[in-house]
Amino acid sequence: MTRGFFISFEGGEGAGKSTQIRRLGERLTARGLQVVLTREPGGSEGAEAIRDLALNGSVDRWSPLTESLLMYAARRDHIERRIQPALDQSQVVLCDRFADSTRAYQGAGGGVSTDFIDALEANIVQDCVPDLTLIFDMPVEEGLRRAASRGDYEARFESKGLEFHQRLRDGFLKIAADQPDRCLVINAAAGDVETVSALVWAAVEPRLPRHG
Numbered sequence: 001m002t003r004g005f006f007i008s009f010e011g012g013e014g015a016g017k018s019t020q021i022r023r024l025g026e027r028l029t030a031r032g033l034q035v036v037l038t039r040e041p042g043g044s045e046g047a048e049a050i051r052d053l054a055l056n057g058s059v060d061r062w063s064p065l066t067e068s069l070l071m072y073a074a075r076r077d078h079i080e081r082r083i084q085p086a087l088d089q090s091q092v093v094l095c096d097r098f099a100d101s102t103r104a105y106q107g108a109g110g111g112v113s114t115d116f117i118d119a120l121e122a123n124i125v126q127d128c129v130p131d132l133t134l135i136f137d138m139p140v141e142e143g144l145r146r147a148a149s150r151g152d153y154e155a156r157f158e159s160k161g162l163e164f165h166q167r168l169r170d171g172f173l174k175i176a177a178d179q180p181d182r183c184l185v186i187n188a189a190a191g192d193v194e195t196v197s198a199l200v201w202a203a204v205e206p207r208l209p210r211h212g
């Protein structure tokens, strides 16, 4: 591999992203690849500090527009300090949420204009676009049930109500439809952790760059 390989995990709360990213990381490591597991918002020291601001507090602590700016400030730091350096060293970067989450949460969910999100994405992400994005899709009620049963959930977004989460789901599916070369929808309600893990592997394995 010359440049590494960048995979983002996207989708609503409780869809199984964090569970599956760990499993994929183990599988790729077992193949001898150097894997970086990271997440957004966060993933670098500065971005984790912004994460604490963005995800905690009352539901209306930030407007969706302010949130977009916080997320993109965090994203820029994460790209500069963690993602791009790892890709430059031919590592596989697995990121639990990335730019599509801003488009879905603050855009489709929060009503921030597509033009504004497009401009942020073009200027901040630049060419650090994932090679592959897995969009974990499942009925909203089931995802929220799973997230609540997990206990440590990110309360600011999970308390926004069913309609918000439905717009979120639709937003992610629109991204997948608009960018079919990059995005694959994973049926996150297909079955148990093993079943979904097999779907993830079937999506990733054939797309990995070949060695040598």
Ligand SMILES: Nc1ncnc2c1ncn2[C@@H]1O[C@H](COP(=O)(O)OP(=O)(O)O)[C@@H](O)[C@H]1O
Residues within 6 Å of the ligand: 012, 013, 014, 015, 016, 017, 018, 019, 020, 146, 147, 149, 150, 188, 191, 192, 193, 194, 196
């Ligand atoms: N395929 C699955 N079937 C049932 N429960 C699952 C499955 N995958 C994950 N879970 C459980 O659902 C909850 C949410 O999973 P998690 O990976 O944290 O989701 P996310 O990171 O997308 O919010 C966790 O308690 C996890 O153990």
Ligand SMILES: [Mg+2]
Residues within 6 Å of the ligand: 017, 018, 019, 096
């Ligand atoms: Mg998670």
